[in-house]
Amino acid sequence: MYLIVAGLMLLYFVSALETTIVATVYIDISNEFNDMSDGIWIVIGYLLSNTAVQPLFGKFSDIMGRFESVVAATAIFCLGSILCAVSSSMGMLIASRAIQGIGGGGLMTMVSVVLSDVTTERDRGKYTGFLASSWGIASAVGPVMGGAIVERSSWHIIFWINLPISIPALIVLFFALKIPKPQGTARQKLKRIDFLGAVTSQMCIIPLIIAFAWGGQGFSWKSARVLATIGGGVLMGIVCLLVEWKLAVEPIIPLRLFAIRNVAASALGHFCLGSCVYAPLMFVPSYELSVQQASEIGAGLHLLPLVGSMVIAAGVGGVITTRVGKYRELIWACGIFIALGNSLLILYNENSSDGQRIGFLVLTGLGLGFGVQTMLIAAQCAVKGLDMAATTTLMLFMRTLGGIFGLSILSSVLNTNLRSGAESLSRVYPEFASVIADSLNDQSVISSNAGIPLEVRAGLRSMFQDALHKVFIGLAPFSGLLVLSTLLFAHVELGDRRKRTIK
Numbered sequence: 389m390y391l392i393v394a395g396l397m398l399l400y401f402v403s404a405l406e407t408t409i410v411a412t413v414y415i416d417i418s419n420e421f422n423d424m425s426d427g428i429w430i431v432i433g434y435l436l437s438n439t440a441v442q443p444l445f446g447k448f449s450d451i452m453g454r455f456e457s458v459v460a461a462t463a464i465f466c467l468g469s470i471l472c473a474v475s476s477s478m479g480m481l482i483a484s485r486a487i488q489g490i491g492g493g494g495l496m497t498m499v500s501v502v503l504s505d506v507t508t509e510r511d512r513g514k515y516t517g518f519l520a521s522s523w524g525i526a527s528a529v530g531p532v533m534g535g536a537i538v539e540r541s542s543w544h545i546i547f548w549i550n551l552p553i554s555i556p557a558l559i560v561l562f563f564a565l566k567i568p569k570p571q572g573t574a575r576q577k578l579k580r581i582d583f584l585g586a587v588t589s590q591m592c593i594i595p596l597i598i599a600f601a602w603g604g605q606g607f608s609w610k611s612a613r614v615l616a617t618i619g620g621g622v623l624m625g626i627v628c629l630l631v632e633w634k635l636a637v638e639p640i641i642p643l644r645l646f647a648i649r650n651v652a653a654s655a656l657g658h659f660c661l662g663s664c665v666y667a668p669l670m671f672v673p674s675y676e677l678s679v680q681q682a683s684e685i686g687a688g689l690h691l692l693p694l695v696g697s698m699v700i701a702a703g704v705g706g707v708i709t710t711r712v713g714k715y716r717e718l719i720w721a722c723g724i725f726i727a728l729g730n731s732l733l734i735l736y737n738e739n740s741s742d743g744q745r746i747g748f749l750v751l752t753g754l755g756l757g758f759g760v761q762t763m764l765i766a767a768q769c770a771v772k773g774l775d776m777a778a779t780t781t782l783m784l785f786m787r788t789l790g791g792i793f794g795l796s797i798l799s800s801v802l803n804t805n806l807r808s809g810a811e812s813l814s815r816v817y818p819e820f821a822s823v824i825a826d827s828l829n830d831q832s833v834i835s836s837n838a839g840i841p842l843e844v845r846a847g848l849r850s851m852f853q854d855a856l857h858k859v860f861i862g863l864a865p866f867s868g869l870l871v872l873s874t875l876l877f878a879h880v881e882l883g884d885r886r887k888r889t890i891k
Contacts, residue, residue: 391564392506393515396499397522398557399462402550403492403499404523406434406469408530409546412673412684413538415830420543423478432601433482437489438496439788440593444586445497446781447640450774450890451580454505454567458498462558465491466551473547488547497784500764501777505567505889509769509882513709516761520702524756527669528695532688539684568890582636588628589640595621597789600796609800641782645771651779653876654767657719658787660870661763663794664726665756667863668694668733670795671802671856672749677831678852679738684832693746694753701757713882715762722759723874725751727867733860738853759874769880773887794866801862802855803828809851813844820844827852 410417410430418427449457468488475481499519507515537545570577599617603609632639645651669691676687705718729751736745764783771779806828814821823840827833827848834840834848 389506389515391560393503393518395557395560395564396503397518398553398560399458399495400499400519401522401526402553403438403465403495404526405530405533406488406492406550407438408527408669409534410434411534411670412531412688413534413543413546416538417481417543418478421478421481426478426482428601429482430485433485434489434492435788435792436594436597436601437486438493439597439785439792440590441490441493442497442785442788443589443593443640443781445494446501446777447582447638449498449501450777451570451577451638453569454498454502454890455561455565457494458502458561459558461491461494461498462554463491464488465495466554467491469547469550469554473544497781500780500784502561502565502567504768504776504780506565506886508884508886509765510713510884511710512765512768513706513715513761514703515706516765517702517706517757520757520760521699523760524695524698524702524753528688528691530688531673531691532685535684535688570890580638582632582638582640585628585631585636585640588624588631592621592625592628593789595624597792600792603796603800639778641778642775645775645779645782648770649876649878650770650880651767651782653873653878654763654783655786656876657759657763657870657873658783659790659793660866660873661722661726661756661759662787662790662792663866664730664863664870665752665760666791666795667798667859667866668730668749668752671798671859672733674802674831675736675852675856678827678834679736679849679856681835681849683835690745691749694749694756697750697753698757698760701754702761703757705758705762709762709765709882715766715882716877716879718758718762719766719874719877722755722762723871725755725758727755727864727871729753729755730860730863730867733863734857736853736856736860738849765882766877766880769882773889774891776887776889794863798859798862802859805855805858806851809855813847813851817844817847824848 414427414430417430445457445461465488468484468486468491471484472481472488475484503515503519504512534546537543572580595617599614599621602611602617603614607614609615629643632641633643646655672690672694673687676682676690677684682690708718709715729748732748732751735748764780767779767783768776810824810828814824817824820840823833823844831852834845834852840848
């Protein structure tokens, strides 16, 4: 079991790592290709494909086999990593990141599905704590590692490091993982695959994610491009629901699952959790760079209090779930701690002490640790074994989708206020207009450019402080919705026997 968990943790780690490792260095990569306008798609391309494929892998693994699906995801991820590492143009890098994201989404999905196969509901808590720790460490280490690699070497190494982690993990699982294979011939298995549902679901998910990426970034939320993309995604969503309801023999996500209280509550809770937690991971380093004048590596290190407390809370939550069989109380604690920690971020300012900033993030980390896996267990224990993979992938998808949605809204708030502040500051200091404009994309300019006078530097810090203050205010409603969603869960006894999860 511990060999299996070790292998799963490594695969979970590299998938989560690639979500954040380029967050602080995509600007350096864009400068090398002399293409700043498309640079953000190095980040978005991975998130888009990663999120889009998550609902598919669970059902495919039900039909084709668990280990086979893990192998496929790992192969796609490694292929994408190699293509990223050897990319010679921005277009090639963005396309390679999309390929890498498909593999990464498959890995993140299959790790949780496989762990559900090999554990009982009662014991699952102590093992899922390891996965939560792996995800949290990757989220915090990613920006630091990316900054350190680019500062001391070449950005190509960011993608090469995935191979010596992924391949040994796959070898470990090959020898340790013993799971029954799905029955039927290859022809019978192909007939079970919901190809129409897969196509229509992607035609719904991808436009919505692209619209979220565009909104408030390069285009107004009211622009024809954004509204048309959202409209097309919603329309295809309706078509997808009809296909899954009326036509699919084995739907990717059976709609009947939403009639189960804990599944519906967990889907909503995961969406709110993603929108509440991804934002601090993105905006706290930005605050440290721009307002507190930290280095790129130092800005990433300021996430360690959140990760450290999350690891502790995940371990404690796993022990409580295993020994006592209680999980609703942990889910309630998740909502309360995250709402409290995120709300206190509103108090951030230039004079905030290290103790205050650490304390606020510790609260958010405790909430994340208590809830990130117990919400999933609450949904899993409410369904039959054969619905385990579909339920698990649905929850992971909702969490990622919520994170993208929350980030898009809050990024729009940040960019709108920064542009307004930059225009005002440029009128006061027109000779530094180019530096002010550069700081919107790269906050490290504020501390690294020695030629900026103190009064301009103070103006830039104040500009970012005001904009990020509004972002943290905007985060509060998402945290309130998370608290409300945690009240919807019902208690279902945790089973102490493994369910049959493969037909």
